[in-house]
Amino acid sequence: MTTWSWCQSAFGVVHRVEPLVVLEQLGTSLFDTALLMVVKDRCANATEDDQQRTMSDFYMVYNLIVQLMPIVPALLLAKVGDRGWRRVPIVVPLCGYLVSTVALLHVVLLRLPIQVMFAAAVLLGTSGGFCAYWPGVMTLVSLGSKAESRSKVRQVSSEQEESSPLLPHSDNGPPEMLTRKNTVNVILLFSAAILYGSSVGGAIEILGIFVIKEPLHWNVNQVGYGNAAGFVIFLTSFLGALAFRRYVSDVTLILIGMISFATGIYFMSLVTTSYMxxxxxxLTLFALIPLPTIRSLLSQQVSTPLCGITLTVLQLVLRFAALAYIPAFTKLYQRTLGWFPGFVFTVSSILAVLGMFPISVIAWRWSQPISSEETTETRHEDVED
Structure with a gap:
């Protein structure tokens, strides 16, 4: 009986998506470290500045392929997921990711040209890539939980709902007004996600090659430790969200994360030693809180049948934004190598601060109840119709 209970518990753990995400993140950490060192090895004979330019050009092309190739496959997988096959947008991209890691293994063992990884990126994108994977994970978790478990929304008593207009669904008013208000909220959430996603994406794209040049000049072990420290942020952001959400709203959670990243990435521009x-x-311990929380709020603003496609559209919008920020950060880094290599991190910090403004507007809008004049006007229109 005990063995049967243990087997049931083990099956329940394996059946959940959380262990899969942990394993995927571990694999990503190892893959990113290996790819970075292979790229560095292939241009080891160049001067440091030329090496940095060659590596940044490689990552610019590679990241653009990874960001843009999944657009159509991700939409198709999202539609399949919304028809009930919720695990398909998760499993298919992971299969593509497996092929990509095998390609890197062959590049190392067989001394194939590094450009083979461009083909591997195409295969990863064809499978939907992370553009399909993360919305699939978020949708599966969101639909498998209660609304009050996904965010601070509806975690108040009925008396508080009657007296407080701070929540998006606690406003008193006709459905037309609430729909219009939710649409504006969705636009603001998309704007915040684009600004913050560009800030994080642009900085992380450069951070890997930044640490292997002077004055840090890291080796493979130090790069591995640095990547591990980066992935610890997943854990600290998760724990931070659990701790803070008991006392603050979702909007405040997002702002905490944005401030955390903006502060940490600004000081990164001044880094000259490993301890720095x-x-x-x-300082960026809570940097991963904003985007998942934004997705959570988006799931509160749309109906359940549109949840998967809405999250996928957000991911696609972030991919299109990559068309701008990946080349921009790459060229900016190359042009500032000689006088201020960390300038790109200062720009990233500014973008993160700009992302706080749409979130602040949402907080203000949720604090404003629908006016009686708007309600009366809408009711008059309904009567005339």
Whole structure:
């Protein structure tokens, strides 16, 4: 009986998506470290500045392929997921990711040209890539939980709902007004996600090659430790969200994360030693809170049948934004190598601060109840119709 209970518990754990996400993140950490060192090895004979330019050009092309190739496959997988096959947008991209890692293994063992990884990126994108994977994970978790478990929304008593207009669904008013208000909220959430996603994506794209040049000049072990420190942020952001959400709203959670990243990445521009790097990373402990929380709020603003496609559209919008920020950050880094290599991190910090404005507007809008004049006007229109 005990063995049967243990087997049931083990099956329940394996059946959940959380262990899969942990394993995927571990694999990503190892893959990113290996790819970075292989790229560095292939241009080891160049001068440091030329090496940095060659590596940044490689990652610019590679990241653009990874960002843009999944657009159509991700939409198709999202539609399949919304028809009831919720695990398909998760499993298919992971299969493509497996092919990509095998390709890197062949590049190392067989000394194939590094450009083979461009083909691997195409295969990863054809499978939907992370553009399909993360919305699939978020949708599966969101639909498998109660609304009050996904965010601070509806975690109040009925008396508080009657007296407080701070929540998006607690407003008193006709459905037309609430729909219009939710649409504006969706636009603001998309704007915040684009600004913050561009800030994080642009900085992380450069951070890997930044640490292997002077003055840090990291080796493979130090790069591995640095990547591990980066992935610890997944854990600290998760724990931070659990702790803070008991006392603050979702909007405040997002702002905490944005402030955390903006502060840490600004100090990254001044880093000259390893301990300063880790100190800067420690300031970004809650940097991963904003985007998942934004997705959570989006799931509150749309109906359940549109949840999967809405989250996928957000991911696609972030991919199109990559068309701008990946080349921009790459060229900016190359042009500032000689006088201020960390300038790109300062720009990233500014973008993160700009992302706080749409979130602040949402907080203000949710604090404003629908006016009686708007309600009366809408009711008059309904009567005339």
């Amino acid at each position: 790097f880790y100190l800067s990373r420690s």
